[in-house]
Amino acid sequence: MLVAASLLAGCGFTLRGAPALPDDLDYVLIVSARQHAPLKRALVNQLDIYGLEGGTRTNVAPVERQLVISLAPEQLERRLLSVYSSGQVAEYELIYGVNYTVTFPGFDPVSSYFEVLRDYQDDPDQVLAKSRELDLVLSEMREEAADRIIRRLSTQAARLGTGQ
Structure with a gap:
């Protein structure tokens, strides 16, 4: 047990918790091309879960103290996986594509893309x-996407070398 713990500690493994954002950030602003985008709502909810101050209101914090997440319109595709003997579709793979840009104060925007996949019978x-x-599956996919965006923020901040 002690050997396993020392091996994990030696490789840099740490438990996931709330994302570590730079101390000089006061607010996470979420911007979307569509005013009532479901992913934007899911992202605001996830900010609350992680205890981060953020949302869709502008002028809450000075521009140099806010991180901006710009969401592109969501993409949903279906890929056929199987059919019944009658020729009707039996199973799909749902592909939820997320394209977003993160802008840390004083740095160039960083664009990212990922997909969330689910099988649907x-x-x-x-x-x-x-x-x-x-509808429930799509809601879960949006929540997972929002969670993934927030967890990636600390990694992106570390890569840029922002003031942590």
Whole structure:
């Protein structure tokens, strides 16, 4: 047990907690091309969960003390995985593409892209239930995307060498 702990400590492993953002940042501003983008709402909720001050209000903090996350419109694709013997689609792979830009004060914007994937089984006999299930799956994918964006902030800050 002691050997495993020392090996993990030696390689730089640390437990994930709240992202470490530079101390000189007061606010995380979230900007989106669409006013009521679902990913923007999910991101605001995740900021609250992580205990970070942020949202969509401008003029809350001086420009030199705020981090800006600019969200591009979300992308959702379906890839066919399997079909029933009747030719109807049985299973899809949902691909939720997230493209965003982070701007730390005094640095050039950093653009990032990633995908969140889920398998989704379709049943033509359960159209209403499957429609509701699809909405729930998409909501979970947005929450995962928002969580991933926030967790990446500390890594991006470290790469830029901002004042941590």
